[in-house]
Amino acid sequence: MQEKAQESTWVLGSTGYVGKALSLELLKDTNEKSLITCFGNRRVDLELMERSNLILNPLEELDEQWLNRFPPKVIYHCARLAGTSPKKRREAALKGEKANRRLIALLKKMEKPPVIVYCSGTLMYGPQSEEIDESALLAPTAYAKQYAIAEQPWIEAQQEGILDVRMARPAWIFGPDSWFLHFFLKAAWELGAVPYYGDGQQMMSLLPLGDCAGQLKHCYQEGEPGTDYNLYGFAPISQKEFAESVARIMGLPTRNIPLEECLKSFGETVTEALCSNIPVRTQHQAWKEKYQPYFHDLDSLLKTVIDKAAALSSIS
Numbered sequence: 001m002q003e004k005a006q007e008s009t010w011v012l013g014s015t016g017y018v019g020k021a022l023s024l025e026l027l028k029d030t031n032e033k034s035l036i037t038c039f040g041n042r043r044v045d046l047e048l049m050e051r052s053n054l055i056l057n058p059l060e061e062l063d064e065q066w067l068n069r070f071p072p073k074v075i076y077h078c079a080r081l082a083g084t085s086p087k088k089r090r091e092a093a094l095k096g097e098k099a100n101r102r103l104i105a106l107l108k109k110m111e112k113p114p115v116i117v118y119c120s121g122t123l124m125y126g127p128q129s130e131e132i133d134e135s136a137l138l139a140p141t142a143y144a145k146q147y148a149i150a151e152q153p154w155i156e157a158q159q160e161g162i163l164d165v166r167m168a169r170p171a172w173i174f175g176p177d178s179w180f181l182h183f184f185l186k187a188a189w190e191l192g193a194v195p196y197y198g199d200g201q202q203m204m205s206l207l208p209l210g211d212c213a214g215q216l217k218h219c220y221q222e223g224e225p226g227t228d229y230n231l232y233g234f235a236p237i238s239q240k241e242f243a244e245s246v247a248r249i250m251g252l253p254t255r256n257i258p259l260e261e262c263l264k265s266f267g268e269t270v271t272e273a274l275c276s277n278i279p280v281r282t283q284h285q286a287w288k289e290k291y292q293p294y295f296h297d298l299d300s301l302l303k304t305v306i307d308k309a310a311a312l313s314s315i316s
Contacts (some may be wrong), residue, residue: 013059017175037070060102071110081099131280134283139316166223169230174278181313194252195255197239198256205233205243208280210294215229
């Protein structure tokens, strides 16, 4: 009699920015390689290859055999097909939509379908005039205008009760790379001042990268079926205040980059993202309070991330 395959935890997009952090967070819980199955695309990650089942299989070509070999009890979906322009992002999103519908069809055939924790983002809410929770209507802005296309199949599956889909919407994910490195640190090193964009009054809800990974895991471990969760670490702060905090730590002044200059330098999509006002809170306070964050103090977080980014930049 053939032995039943052991259930596994899946991470789709495990070699990406959030997916890698999440994979390493999950690996803290087990030394058994078979219990974590990581799916990447183009990049081979040696650490994940050594410590997990790292499978290089694009989302749009995900092989059904893996559902039988490593049946998932939970799938953390961090696989977002990227594009470098609105046109290319739309093409990628349409490809992602098709891939997600195919995956949903495969999961529906399983005797015991897994929980899905889908990593989305708060740009899906669009500009807001006040703090919002998970009940807010979706009105995607910036990159989310295209990304929403690929997300739609999971929203439909959640609404129809086909699968236990938990939409996780991280705020500004804060680490030594991504938006912070490119639009704040590198700009500060070049300008000799920490920039803030537009009028600087737009509110930001910050989420440390490690706590993004931890709260995604928390969505599965402590979350409720079919429930959405806003992920954030600190109370909202204006971008101008944020830039001033960074500048204080770096020993630099701040510099305003007006909206017109943003549009000229970065284009409409990036400007919408940088100048978006989307402060978030959560309906699920008890769920939030059960989570123990890595950082309680914003200044210590900023210093840690700035030091790490500087070290990584000197190495590269």
